[in-house]
Each structure stands twice: as structure tokens, then as C-alpha cells.
Amino acid sequence: MVPRKPGEPHGLSPREAEVLAGVAEQLSNAQIARRLQVSVRTVESHVSSLLRKYGVADRTALTAMNRHLSSTSVKPGRITQIPVSHTSFVGRRQERQDTLAALAHAAPVCLVGPGGVGKTRLGAVVAQAASREFSAGGAFVDLAPIGEGFVLRAVADALGLAERPPQPLAEVVAERLALGRSLLVLDNCEHLLEEVGDLVERLRATCPRAGILLASRERPGLAGERVITVPPLAGEAEALFLDRARAIDPAFTAEPAAVAEVCARLDGLPLAIELAASRVAALGIDALLVGLQDALRLLSGARGRPRRHRSLRAVIGWSYDLLDEEERTLLRRLSVFAGGFDLAAAVAVMPDLSPSAVADLIGRLVDKSLAGIAGGSRWRLLETIRAFAADQLTGSGETEAALRLRLRWAAQAAETLEARLEGGGQPLERLEGGGRPLESRLRGSRQPQFDLVADDLRATLADTPAVPDRDAHRLARSLAHLTFARGHHREAIDHYLAAADRARAATDRHADLLNAADTAVAIADGRLALRLLLQAADVVGDTGRRTATLASALALTHRYLRGSDLPPVRAQVVEALQAATSASASAGDRTAALVAIAWAWQRGGLELACTAADSARRCGDPLVLLAALDVLTGANVQAGRMRTVQRISQERLALIKDLPAHEPAAAAEIVDTFHSAARAALCVGDLPAAIALAGRAEVEDPIGEHPYLSIPKLIRPLALSGRFSKVFHQAPAMWQAWHQAGRPRSTWLSTGVYAAALAHGLAGTGEFALWRSRALEMAGTDDPATAPVLAAFAAFADARLATHTHVIAGARLTAPTHDDVATLVERAFAAFSSRWYESYARAAGAELAVVAGLPQAAELVAAASPYAEQSTWAAASLARARGILYDDHDALTEAVDLWTSINARFERACTLRLLSARAQG
Numbered sequence: 001m002v003p004r005k006p007g008e009p010h011g012l013s014p015r016e017a018e019v020l021a022g023v024a025e026q027l028s029n030a031q032i033a034r035r036l037q038v039s040v041r042t043v044e045s046h047v048s049s050l051l052r053k054y055g056v057a058d059r060t061a062l063t064a065m066n067r068h069l070s071s072t073s074v075k076p077g078r079i080t081q082i083p084v085s086h087t088s089f090v091g092r093r094q095e096r097q098d099t100l101a102a103l104a105h106a107a108p109v110c111l112v113g114p115g116g117v118g119k120t121r122l123g124a125v126v127a128q129a130a131s132r133e134f135s136a137g138g139a140f141v142d143l144a145p146i147g148e149g150f151v152l153r154a155v156a157d158a159l160g161l162a163e164r165p166p167q168p169l170a171e172v173v174a175e176r177l178a179l180g181r182s183l184l185v186l187d188n189c190e191h192l193l194e195e196v197g198d199l200v201e202r203l204r205a206t207c208p209r210a211g212i213l214l215a216s217r218e219r220p221g222l223a224g225e226r227v228i229t230v231p232p233l234a235g236e237a238e239a240l241f242l243d244r245a246r247a248i249d250p251a252f253t254a255e256p257a258a259v260a261e262v263c264a265r266l267d268g269l270p271l272a273i274e275l276a277a278s279r280v281a282a283l284g285i286d287a288l289l290v291g292l293q294d295a296l297r298l299l300s301g302a303r304g305r306p307r308r309h310r311s312l313r314a315v316i317g318w319s320y321d322l323l324d325e326e327e328r329t330l331l332r333r334l335s336v337f338a339g340g341f342d343l344a345a346a347v348a349v350m351p352d353l354s355p356s357a358v359a360d361l362i363g364r365l366v367d368k369s370l371a372g373i374a375g376g377s378r379w380r381l382l383e384t385i386r387a388f389a390a391d392q393l394t395g396s397g398e399t400e401a402a403l404r405l406r407l408r409w410a411a412q413a414a415e416t417l418e419a420r421l422e423g424g425g426q427p428l429e430r431l432e433g434g435g436r437p438l439e440s441r442l443r444g445s446r447q448p449q450f451d452l453v454a455d456d457l458r459a460t461l462a463d464t465p466a467v468p469d470r471d472a473h474r475l476a477r478s479l480a481h482l483t484f485a486r487g488h489h490r491e492a493i494d495h496y497l498a499a500a501d502r503a504r505a506a507t508d509r510h511a512d513l514l515n516a517a518d519t520a521v522a523i524a525d526g527r528l529a530l531r532l533l534l535q536a537a538d539v540v541g542d543t544g545r546r547t548a549t550l551a552s553a554l555a556l557t558h559r560y561l562r563g564s565d566l567p568p569v570r571a572q573v574v575e576a577l578q579a580a581t582s583a584s585a586s587a588g589d590r591t592a593a594l595v596a597i598a599w600a601w602q603r604g605g606l607e608l609a610c611t612a613a614d615s616a617r618r619c620g621d622p623l624v625l626l627a628a629l630d631v632l633t634g635a636n637v638q639a640g641r642m643r644t645v646q647r648i649s650q651e652r653l654a655l656i657k658d659l660p661a662h663e664p665a666a667a668a669e670i671v672d673t674f675h676s677a678a679r680a681a682l683c684v685g686d687l688p689a690a691i692a693l694a695g696r697a698e699v700e701d702p703i704g705e706h707p708y709l710s711i712p713k714l715i716r717p718l719a720l721s722g723r724f725s726k727v728f729h730q731a732p733a734m735w736q737a738w739h740q741a742g743r744p745r746s747t748w749l750s751t752g753v754y755a756a757a758l759a760h761g762l763a764g765t766g767e768f769a770l771w772r773s774r775a776l777e778m779a780g781t782d783d784p785a786t787a788p789v790l791a792a793f794a795a796f797a798d799a800r801l802a803t804h805t806h807v808i809a810g811a812r813l814t815a816p817t818h819d820d821v822a823t824l825v826e827r828a829f830a831a832f833s834s835r836w837y838e839s840y841a842r843a844a845g846a847e848l849a850v851v852a853g854l855p856q857a858a859e860l861v862a863a864a865s866p867y868a869e870q871s872t873w874a875a876a877s878l879a880r881a882r883g884i885l886y887d888d889h890d891a892l893t894e895a896v897d898l899w900t901s902i903n904a905r906f907e908r909a910c911t912l913r914l915l916s917a918r919a920q921g
């Protein structure tokens with residue numbers, strides 16, 4: 001028996017936890033029963049209970065939800081980021097009951113009322129109470145500091161979700177909320193109603209069982225919404241006043257009539273009542289009444305505003321009038337910070353005062369309930385107070401100066417955070433206590449410092465015009481770097497482009513566009529990267545930089561782009577590079593190396609690739625060397641030298657160890673290196689190394705999880721190793737993620753789907769044809785021979801399955817006809833334009849010819865024999881073919897040893913059966 005773990009649904013028994021663990025391992029009820037030494041019926045009962053508690057329909061959904069929740073900071077039954085209050089909750093019994101009842105239905109629930117009426121506090125209390133009913137957890141998201149365009153980002157961060165390029169972030173959020181019964185609370189929506197409405201409608205369409213609670217000063221106007229009006233307090237207002245007054249002065253007493261008069265003058269608004277109660281200990285109830293009377297008269301002429309809004313402004317205005325001039329100035333200027341502030345930020349907007357003086361002023365504002373402690377050494381203004389202070393700032397004529405001071409602070413704050421990246425050479429989250437892969441690194445127990453200021457940095461940049469400005473450029477560039485390190489890659493591109501718009505020098509604009517292009521490469525958006533590189537080449541006047549940029553653009557068209565529309569574009573880049581090279585009087589070593597790499601890609605051949613690599617080694621730039629080793633990899637692949645390719649991949653892996661993964665250019669090379677190294681290990685038949693590299697990539701890839709980009713690296717070696725159950729577990733997720741990403745044509749990824757097809761075929765599940773058709777769909781073709789990267793792998797898989805069918809034809813499976821075999825063998829020995837998997841195809845074709853008894857089988861085995869030197873898999877397959885062809889026991893034994901050396905379990909088992917049959921025959 002095990003105790004309930006923290007974060008598990010309320011009421012989950014220890015036995016249910018054990019059963020849930022078995023379900024997550026995909027064990028059958030009988031297997032779970034044997035493990036726990038209970039009856040199958042008992043297990044069935046617990047599974048039914050789990051389905052009810054988690055609110056899911058079947059075991060598959062239960063497993064998916066459990067797996068997803070276990071990888072995020074949002075745990076079952078836990079609503080994250082619910083605001084914590086240290087005061088009692090007074091009143092609102094009816095509104096609380098109504099809201100909880102409304103959340104039981106599918107429609108969104110909207111708490112609507114004026115500012116300061118207590119919507120946030122009510123929403124927090126409801127979310128805490130409702131957590132038992134929402135077993136899949138959820139999040140409370142305060143939108144007050146969030147600017148336009150960042151609602152989805154804020155929701156994803158609150159749910160502990162990271163980007164999974166190229167899958168849209170909206171789909172990542174929807175997937176999370178669709179796992180069982182989840183609750184999403186969006187507070188302070190009034191300034192983002194359209195964006196919030198669009199998000200809610202999308203979520204209702206994709207995860208209709210999720211609960212959605214909104215709090216806004218204005219009704220959102222959503223179809224089918226349930227509006228809960230949050231009115232001012234009536235009978236509970238006096239209780240609230242007394243509770244807050246006695247929290248400051250436990251001995252406070254007052255006549256009930258006087259307390260009732262105070263609350264009546266404040267229209268029962270909780271915020272106004274709390275502000276007044278904070279002063280009563282110093283002033284007494286009589287003086288408080290006098291002050292309120294003066295303040296109300298002073299602000300009663302604010303026409304055009306709702307009456308209750310005027311009343312709230314009266315309370316804040318009265319408190320404001322009680323401040324001295326320095327306190328007022330600080331309060332006004334603090335209104336420029338939407339997400340809170342620390343001492344450095346406050347000092348930045350009060351440059352004429354010392355830090356100690358500003359700290360004293362902040363303390364006085366906190367004492368007077370005009371600022372609140374936000375945790376650690378940070379403070380924030382209540383939104384209603386901030387809005388009032390912002391109006392005062394405008395009236396004082398200080399807005400422009402305050403915004404300039406905020407811009408200088410933001411630029412310096414962003415550069416300070418960026419310096420931590422530069423100093424550590426690691427992604428932002430690793431410096432701040434995160435763990436392994438990106439999505440996990442985003443979920444440290446301590447909130448990263450960047451997150452505390454990110455909203456204000458974004459808002460500050462958004463307030464700057466797109467014109468050359470030194471501070472705005474500093475901020476945009478640093479913010480781009482920080483958001484990239486934080487895993488917000490698309491946002492990083494936008495900030496780099498904003499930096500380019502605000503750069504005063506062409507060289508700075510050029511550098512910003514290069515960073516944007518490198519970010520696009522890192523997230524596999526090659527076409528955007530090409531456009532940005534060409535734009536960068538056009539803005540820089542220096543011929544050396546222009547030449548280097550055009551060389552990078554030409555190399556990119558070969559490394560990362562495919563498509564029938566590419567040749568004309570590539571021709572234009574070639575022409576521009578030729579002209580730039582001619583115009584450049586002398587190129588430095590780095591530019592010369594980049595040009596050599598570009599021509600090696602364009603013209604092909606091992607000699608040019610070697611020259612490019614030598615040039616790159618001389619220039620001393622590891623990123624240039626990694627690019628050169630990639631073209632050298634391609635040249636060796638086309639020369640059929642796969643062992644050399646694997647050695648090059650080892651050099652590339654050594655080079656990326658010390659790269660700053662937070663830099664876009666470095667991240668792009670790290671991603672590409674893992675992709676190439678995993679494929680190289682597979683192509684030489686080193687299956688354990690290929691699996692290990694797939695695991696390393698999951699941990700060390702700076703871009704994070706790629707739902708359908710990363711899984712193929714693992715599926716291919718798993719299928720060839722004979723670990724079919726793992727393939728069957730991974731492949732559906734890969735296929736689903738590809739569909740969710742818009743089904744982009746992905747020839748090089750289709751080999752992973754074809755590997756899944758092979759696994760199904762060898763395992764006899766009956767789904768080979770289904771997965772083969774999916775691979776062709778992904779490659780965008782009906783004939784694998786027309787897809788260069790897929791052709792050889794597909795020929796191998798089809799031949800290998802046909803060989804397997806022949807060998808076990810005695811089990812009454814339908815064996816291919818002689819004509820079918822001849823066609824498959826011909827495909828396996830075709831000339832492939834991409835030779836990555838050629839050794840697999842040749843060996844499988846030769847073995848099929850042998851087991852099918854083709855007359856030319858011996859010649860084909862001899863023709864495929866050179867591939868044994870380049871691939872252990874090919875060597876093992878050909879040894880088995882010779883053993884069958886010549887009835888050679890030693891050859892079959894050699895094959896067993898080779899299969900064992902690369903942990904190809906299925907192939908080893910097949911070969912052992914052949915040996916056994918030979919011994920018995």
C-alpha cells in the first residue's frame with residue numbers, strides 16, 4: 001500500500017494509486033491484479049472509480065492525462081496561482097454558491113461588477129472550493145498586467161506549458177485543458193475582452209468539458225455565458241469594516257450606526273471599505289466620517305463615469321490627498337508598472353532621490369494601503385489604485401517623462417538579466433533552478449526573475465514607436481534574447497524585428513535580422529529564415545557582411561528547404577552571392593569559410609566539402625565549423641561513406657558541448673547536430689547509440705519538445721531493435737501532433753512513420769498498410785520512390801517485411817508472388833538520390849532475393865557485400881543471407897553475434913530460429 005501522493009485527486013485511495021500506476025504502464029487488468037495480488041474484479045472496480053474521479057471516458061484517456069499531468073507543474077485537483085489572502089473572506093455566500101453551481105455546466109461563467117467590488121477575491125475562493133470537482137487541475141490567471149496579444153502566452157505559462165514548435169501554442173493549451181475536468185480562471189479581463197472571447201470560444205470548441213470562470217468589469221458577451229453579478233456588499237459591509245479595522249487595532253470599537261454610515265458612504269465597495277478601515281485606527285471613526293464627507297464632495301463632479309466608480313475614486317483620491325508631495329509623485333510614477341515593481345524600478349522613476357529615500361516612501365505607501373507586497377522584495381499597486389494614479393500622472397503633465405524613465409529602467413533591467421545568460425552560458429531557466437528539458441526547466445519551484453518583469457518589459461517596448469532609439473533598441477534586443485532563452489521562440493522573432501526597426505546603425509539592424517533568422521531556423525521555419533537573411537543582406541552596406549549573409553542564405557536553401565518552388569529562389573541567391581563576392585575586395589577568414597560552405601552545397605562533391613571544412617577550421621568559429629561539417633556530412637553520405645559520417649557526427653557532438661544554447665545561432669546548430677548524429681548512428685546500424693542520442697536530444701535540445709519532429713529519432717531505432725510495443729505507444733502521438741501542426745509535408749520525418757509501419761508488419765498487428773499509407777501522406781506522394789529521403793528506407797522496409805512473410809509462410813500467411821519479389825528487389829537496388837538508408841535497402845533486397853529463391857540471388861548478395869563495411873545492420877543481414885543461401889552454420893552464427901552487438905532483438909530471434917530449424921533438419 002502506498003500513501004496518496006501530493007497533487008493526486010482528493011479521495012484517491014492508496015490502492016487506486018497503485019492501480020493508476022499500472023494503467024499508466026499500459027498493463028492489463030489481469031497483469032495489475034497479479035502484481036497487486038488482488039482479483040481482476042477488484043482491479044476493474046478501481047479502474048471504474050478512477051475514470052469517474054478523473055472525469056475521463058476510457059483507459060487511453062486516463063493514461064494520457066496521467067502522463068501529461070505528471071510532466072507539468074499543474075497537478076490533479078490543484079488550481080495553480082490562486083491568489084493567497086491573509087485576511088478572512090466576508091460574505092458573498094449566495095454569489096459563491098451560484099458560481100459553484102454554474103461551473104457544473106459547460107458554459108463559461110462570468111463574474112461581473114465594478115472595480116474594487118471583490119471579483120478577484122470571490123473568484124479565488126470559488127476556484128479553491130471547486131478544485132475537488134476539477135480533478136485535472138487548472139490555473140488562475142491574472143490578466144491585469146498582460147498586454148494585447150499575450151493572453152494565450154499568460155495562460156500557457158500559468159498551466160506550466162512551453163512551446164512545442166511548430167505546433168501552435170493554442171493547441172498545446174487546448175490539449176492540456178482537454179485532459180479530464182480542468183478549470184481555467186481568467187481575472188481582470190476588461191481590457192482584453194475581444195482576445196479573451198476568441199480564446200474562450202476556441203477552448204469551448206476543442207475542450208468542451210473544461211470549466212471557464214471569467215472576472216471582468218464589463219460583460220464579455222459570449223454565447224451562452226452565465227453571468228453572476230457581483231454587487232456591493234449589503235449587510236456584510238459593516239462586518240468587513242470591523243474585521244479589517246480590528247486587524248490593525250484589536251481594541252477598536254465604534255457605534256454601529258457610525259460604522260453603517262461609513263459603509264453607506266462607500267457604497268459597500270470592499271476595496272473602499274478596506275482602505276477606510278486602514279485609516280480608522282489613526283483617525284477614529286468621527287474624523288474618518290468628516291474626511292469621507294470632504295473627499296466625496298471633492299470628487300463628486302467626475303461626470304461620465306458610473307456612480308460606483310466615482311465613489312471608489314473618492315476613497316482613493318482622499319487617500320492620495322493625505323500623502324505628502326514625494327509620496328504623491330512616487331505613486332503617480334509607479335502607475336507606469338503594470339506587473340509590479342522592485343526597489344530598482346521605483347528608484348528608476350525617482351532619479352532625484354536616493355534608494356534609501358525611495359525605500360522609505362514605498363514603506364509609507366504600503367502602510368497606507370496604497371501599495372501591496374507582491375512577494376519577496378517586490379510590490380504592486382492594486383489595479384484600481386494604479387488606474388487612479390495614472391490619471392493623476394496625466395493631469396500632472398509628467399507622463400512623457402515617466403515613460404522615458406521607465407524605458408531606461410526596462411532597457412537596463414533586460415540587459416542585466418541578459419548578462420546572466422552570457423555569464424552562465426546556459427538557458428535562462430537553468431540559471432534559475434530549472435531542470436532538464438525546456439518544458440521542465442520552465443517549472444522550477446522558484447519563479448524565474450524574468451517572469452516577474454516580463455510583462456512590464458513587453459509593455460514598455462510596445463509603447464515605443466518603431467523609429468531609431470538607443471534605449472528602445474537595447475530593450476528590444478535584450479527582450480528578444482530573453483524570450484528565446486525562456487522558450488518563447490515566435491515572440492523572440494517579433495522582438496528581434498522590433499529591435500531592427502529601432503536600430504540606429506545599419507550593422508545593428510543587420511545583426512538583429514540575423515538573430516531573427518537564426519531563431520526561425522531553430523524552430524524549423526526555413527522559409528521565414530531565408531526571407532530574413534535576404535532582408536539582412538539588403539540593409540547592410542558592408543560588402544563583407546553582405547557576402548557572408550548571402551552565403552548563409554544559399555547554404556540554408558540546401559540545408560533546411562525543400563520544394564518545387566525552390567530552384568528559382570536559389571538561382572537568385574546564387575546570382576546575388578556571385579556579385580557580392582566579386583565586389584568584396586578581401587574577405588576575412590570567416591566570410592571566406594561561409595562562401596566555401598555555400599559553394600560546396602551548391603556545386604556538390606567531396607573535394608569542395610573538404611575544402612570548406614578546412615577553411616572553417618582556420619577561421620576558428622565553432623558555429624561556422626558546425627555548418628561546414630554538415631556539408632561534409634552530406635558529401636560523405638552521397639559517397640556512401642557512412643562510417644565517416646558517424647565520425648563527423650561525433651566531432652559535431654563534441655563541438656556543441658560548450659555552445660551557449662540560449663543563443664539562436666547556437667541553438668539552431670545544436671538541434672541540427674542531434675538530428676544528424678542520431679540518423680548517422682542509425683545508418684551505421686548502431687541502434688543503442690541512436691536510441692541514446694534520441695534520449696540526449698530530448699534532454700539537451702534547447703528548443704524543447706517537438707511533438708512530431710523529435711519522436712521519429714526514437715521510433716526508427718526502436719523499430720529496428722524489435723521494441724515494437726514502445727513503437728506502438730509513441731507512433732500515435734507523433735501522428736496526432738503532425739496533424740495538429742497542419743500536416744506539413746515532411747519527407748525526412750516520414751521515415752519514422754514508415755518505421756512504425758514496419759514494426760506493425762513484423763509484429764503481425766494487421767496495421768502495416770495503414771501506417772504505410774500515413775508515411776506516404778506525410779511525404780506527399782503515392783509512390784515512395786518519388787520521395788528522395790523516403791525511397792531507400794521504404795524499399796528496405798518493404799523488402800524486410802516480404803522476407804519475413806516468406807520465412808513464416810508455413811504459418812499460412814500469404815507470401816509475395818515471384819513478380820512482387822522481383823519488383824521489391826529491383827526497388828532495393830535502385831539508384832537513390834539520398835543515400836542515408838541505402839545500405840539497409842541493399843542488404844534487405846539481397847536477403848529477400850535469397851529467401852524467395854531468385855536465380856540472381858548470389859550475384860545480389862555479392863553486389864551488396866561492400867555495404868557490410870559501412871553498416872553493422874547490413875553486415876548482419878548479409879551474413880544471414882549467406883547462411884540461408886549456402887546453408888552455412890558459421891554465417892548464421894556470425895549474424896546472431898552481429899545482431900546481438902547492436903541489440904537487434906527481433907532479428908536475433910529470427911536468426912536463432914533459423915539455426916534451430918537447421919539443426920533439427
